[in-house]
Amino acid sequence: MPLPAPFRGAAHEHRRSLLMSDASVLLVAVIWGSSYVVMQDVGESVSAAGFLSLRFLTALPAIALIAAPTLRRITRSELLSGAFFGTLLFGILILETVGVKHTSAANSGFLITVSVVLIPVLERFISHRRQSVMVYAATVTALIGCGLLVLEKGLHPQSGDLIILGAALIRATQITLFGRRSGASAAQSLSNLTLVEFVVVTLLAGAASCFTPEPVWQAAGAVSGQNWLLIAYLGVLGTSYAFFIQLRAARTSSSTRVGLILATEPLFAAVFAVLTAGEGIGLVQGIGGGLIVLAATVGRHFEGRGAANGPPAQGEEPPRADRTEVQGRSGTAA
Helix, strand or coil, X not given: CCCCHHHHHHHHHHHHHHHHHHHHHHHHHHHHHHHHHHHHHHHCCCCHHHHHHHHHXXXXXXXXXXXXXXXXXXXXXXXXXXXXXXXXXXXXXXHHHHHHHXXXXXXXXXXXXXXXXXXXXXXXXXXXXXXXXXXXXXXXXXXXXXXXXXXXXXXXXXXXXXXXXXXXXXXXXHHHHHHCCEHHHHCCCHHHHHHHHHHHHHHHHHHHHCCCCCCHHHHXXXXXXXXXXXXXXXXXXXXXXXXXXXXXHHHHCCHHHHHHHHCCHHHHHHHHHHHCCCCCCCHHHHHHHHHHHHHHHHHHHHCCCCCCCCCCCCCECCCCHHHCCCCCCEXXXX
């Protein structure tokens, strides 16, 4: 029996909304995939800390506009949480920015995705949350792919690969800790939290640049017009825009759906590395990267399905869907 016209219209509108949401998230994956090549290009003339500080300076106005409606009601809890997660975010991004200088853009894109499948392992120990056997199988598969990438040139891995793996581990830890919400933290404003995170990253990166030959204020004056465009591209699109799209998409569809789409990021990283940076991808590297992407996709699909989850920790409540944020490299946006 066909649905009445009002229900057909609502169903069509819902499908259209999901399609637009998926397309927006896919654009985020494309932007993030291109970010490794951009970081390599700008990193040739700007220190990692200086680049990071300038990038977040360009991101702050946009995220401040998003947070404007709730900023007057910012709480001490939001300030403390934002400072803590902003410090972790700075650690992730400074390692990524340094690491990409010492390995290929393709490897960077593949290796940072390991964080996706490390999260269930960390949740098992931190939150006592068990997953289905397929999730842990995906973790093992990702680690095998990681080994193929790191040891592609024999038993002498590139230093950049190990640095990127360090960033992936911190990212996985950050997302796991962010997911442990009490009743109080679930009421925190995500836009306020993210604005505080961005400010903290800007300040820490600026302070770190003072220990380099070219502090951020000197780097700003020496940056070419082309590099300013690349920095603004990552700041506005790869950071503020990516945060807004993730937040809106997670509420329109689901965090898992968003995560599955974002798992395509390393594929775009490889495409940009080949087309714009002239990198080649060997057979072993391709197999390793493919295993990581496969593991991330399977892990996302089976996450939470058939899991024998233990009871929430004392004082913890299950996360509410309407407060969920997908924490990737930008909002953490990378």
